[in-house]
Amino acid sequence: MDEAEIRARIELLKRDHRDLDTAIEALRTLPTVDMIQLQRFKKRKLRLRDEITMLEDMLIPDIIA
Structure with missing residues (x-):
């Protein structure tokens, strides 16, 4: 997966994460x-957050200390 694909996937996951926020709030008002x-x-929202974090970590270059 190249950087552009990772960034596109992150954006998709963030949109899904926001959509779940909206769904959760709507469900709470019933x-x-x-x-x-x-x-x-x-739980799905947490899994999305974990995947977003993992992908964002892939974009950060390893720094040898």
Whole structure:
């Protein structure tokens, strides 16, 4: 995966992460909250954040100390 592909993937994941934020907030405003669905969204959001962090780390060059 080259740098451009990594950056494109990061942008896609960040958009999905924002969409999940919106979905979570919408779910919380419902009169009866589906806690299982809420937990699934939160776990997916955490997985996205982990993948974003991993990809961002790939963009940082290794520095030999």
